[in-house]
Amino acid sequence: MCPEHVDNWFSCPLFISNEWHESCSGRKIPVYNPATGELLCEVEEADAEDVEKAVRSARAAFQMGSPWRSMDASDRGHLLNRLADLVERDRLLLATLEALDSGKVFLMAYFVDLMATIKTLRYYGGWADKIHGKTIPVDGEYFTYTRHEPIGVCGQIIPWNFPLMMFAWKIAPALCCGNTVVIKPAEQTPLSALHMAALIKEAGFPPGVVNVVPGYGQTAGCAISHHMDIDKVAFTGSTAVGKLIQKAAGDSNLKRVTLELGGKNPNIVFADCDLEYAVEQAHSGLFFNQGQCCLAGSRVFVEEPIYEEFVRRSVERARSKVLGNPLLPGVDQGPQIDQKQFNKIMELIESGKREGATLECGGSPWGQQGLFIQPTVFSNVTDDMRIAKEEIFGPVQQIMCFRSVHEVIQRANATHYGLAAGVFTNDIDKALTVSSALQAGMVWVNCYNAMSAQCPFGGFKMSGNGRELGEYALQEYTEVKAVTIKISQKNS
């Protein structure tokens, strides 16, 4: 994985200019296995000085005439495809690293996270030489065309819930469009990113095109969002930190900002749905990845006639979940990522009990050591409860009751968030009406978490700004230049 051993058996360096660097401060970040609490290894901790080095490297790689700038666009695509091939080669290793580092169930990591990573890299590999400007019939004796240029040096800050997948979602469109990147993985989960760094070098990306600098938000992340020589920052994480990033961008150099933040996503189940299917989709829609998804369908609105039955079946389903070592095949649910998250979730569960929701099952920690929480279901949740309003990011499902379409649309939209929503119904009118009315960047009809590299992803309102994936992501990573040439005589 990391080619140098420093002091003890595994201290992974920073990746700048295709080289491995110790941190300027000498500090290191301990990396834990959340399933056991054990220390896996240490990584070098990037701070402002290291970010500065990385930015200088990325800026140099972006200079006019550099190998990266003068490369055929199709060759950029070729490099991304080569990287996808290497990820595929190292799929088992990466899935194992990911499961160890994040607590994710190994089979999920292998089949979902790794597959999505590979497909995303390939998808953007295909776009690189298809980024078209236009020629435009302007008024006057001119010939005008646009160039869709790369923005420049892009700072990217990614979370711990899908470390590898988020890495791919960020670098792929950025590199596809010709940018250079300084990417900060979350301090909890830097390992898969560092292996990707090695693969990036192996694939043949020129030095400085991608720089990987694990560090803390308040230091390295802050340095990135405030940096005067970073042209754009992309952040995925909490809404609270997203606000800080946007402020920092305004405070510094007006760098372009895209944000993928939290969600308190409504999942609306009508009485005419396929009930068993809806229960299962709502279940996995919430409990996937230990509930640690911005997309978690954490407000399940069920139409009155089927409410009781829906709750009954959901509880039964939640009870059947198998917790344990994420590396073992029979296991459905791993630990939460760390003590801080664990505490936050438990606190919100307590608030649910206190504020009068009915605790149907779970509600307590699980197992001998640290960070596992029982799958928890609350019914009779009212919209003003904390568990109905705040993002829990844990295995806690809220089930509410509704009577009419109009009412549920209003209640679903009564939030500052707006990331995703689900609708379960067989009625075509309800499907179209509700999906049009919901203030969410993604609406799923008779499915949940149905995502794919081709499809834009992002939030309304305080769930974020801008879109990732699909063709839409390209807009966020290009700067448009209009070139107008005087000509002696225009003809249509």
Added chain:
Amino acid sequence: VYSEGFVPADIFINNEWQDSVSGKVFPVYNPATGEQICEVQEAEKADVDKAVQAARLAFSLGSVWRRMDASERGRLLSKLADLVERDSVYLATIESLNSGKPFLPTLFVDLQGTIKTLRYFAGYADKIHGTSIPMDGEYLTFTRYEPIGVCGQIIPWNFPLMMTAWKLGPALACGNTVILKPAEQTPLTCLYIAALIKEAGFPPGVINILPGFGPTAGAAIASHMGIDKVAFTGSTEVGKLIQEAAGKSNLKRVTLELGGKNPNIIFADADLDLAVEQAHQGVFFNAGQCCTAGSRIYVEEPIYDEFVRRSVERAKRRRVGSPFDPTTEQGPQISREQQNRVLEFIQSGISEGAKLECGGKALGLKGFFIEPTVFSNVRDDMRIAREEIFGPVQQIMKFKTLEEVIERANNTDYGLVAAVFTNDINKAMTISTAMQAGTVWINCFNALSTQCPFGGYKMSGNGRELGESGLKEYSEVKTITMKMVAKNS
């Protein structure tokens, strides 16, 4: 299955190698020596019928091909590109042997062009977007870009492998199924690709390859009631027949890439060395057997004599010889027939009064070689100035003014490409706007790449290949309008 142990020589339908229904075979030659390489099964109407059945089945709703993720179609094309790359030396060798192209350019230009085109369209497969549309009324409306269906594709002998990729790439990216007929002179690399198609994992019936002749297999494709679209690259003369046949049969969609008599305009302020070399390559590349051949070179009067002198000197230096000699620049013409045709044009140039500066004769005892030939003092009404020669014959004309050369350049039924050499930005912009040609090159020639649309104005063709434009020709747009209870913006 394999003829002479080195290349497949059967008909490829449903991922299986088959004999022709009639039992007929036809010979395939090495144009550098005139010797027969092997025999290949000859497809005729009955074989086309079989192929259509297979392709239609592979296209039916619910089939493996129709149900596949678009990204997976792209994966298969990508895999095919990898296999072509793996076997590129072998493919270049067969291509060179069968078509007479010099081996090194074949390896570096044709093979690279083939691989890049397949990769380009592999990348597009899951990026073919319909639109959702704010129509008037209480409706939700969107478009689907569906594959057209069974596509017949007829390709020429001048770039056999590359033309295979230009045709398969967009058709398969969009989800169609294909019946492809390579030229009877050059079926071998296309048949090898069939083996790679099977190895890559394309489902049976998605691609079917039928070697055969134009008047039989080609005509059967163009007039088949079960084929939804025909794409043809070849002569304008045959292109007209294809379009007629489409109209007469089932109004199948037609795209055509036909001939050219392409103007190359050289201004006095051009970089003269660059212009001479580019004009030379522009007409002599591939022994002049290019639809893009810059076969009318208009040189501005002040530099005309010098341009002719340098062009003749360059033509005399052009090395003609065996395709497998690494110093060879020019191989043979594809066949005795083509060779005779070119020699006949040369005679017409001489008899109509153009000045033969160099060359003019066949070369060597074996094969179909012709000396690089240059004519000066060519008038626009001569046959060599009007008709597509498709051989190593360069025409150099003189012009005085910009307006004059624009008119003369456009004065043709063709309209495939044009070029202008000048350092003056205004001349460049004016000429490129004025040319009635699908591609205009400024200070370069034959600068083609898979990302750029390519095709002709007027009788050089209909429709565009390559680039995003290539996709349009292989999709059928369906608009779906759903009544909504209450529309909101």
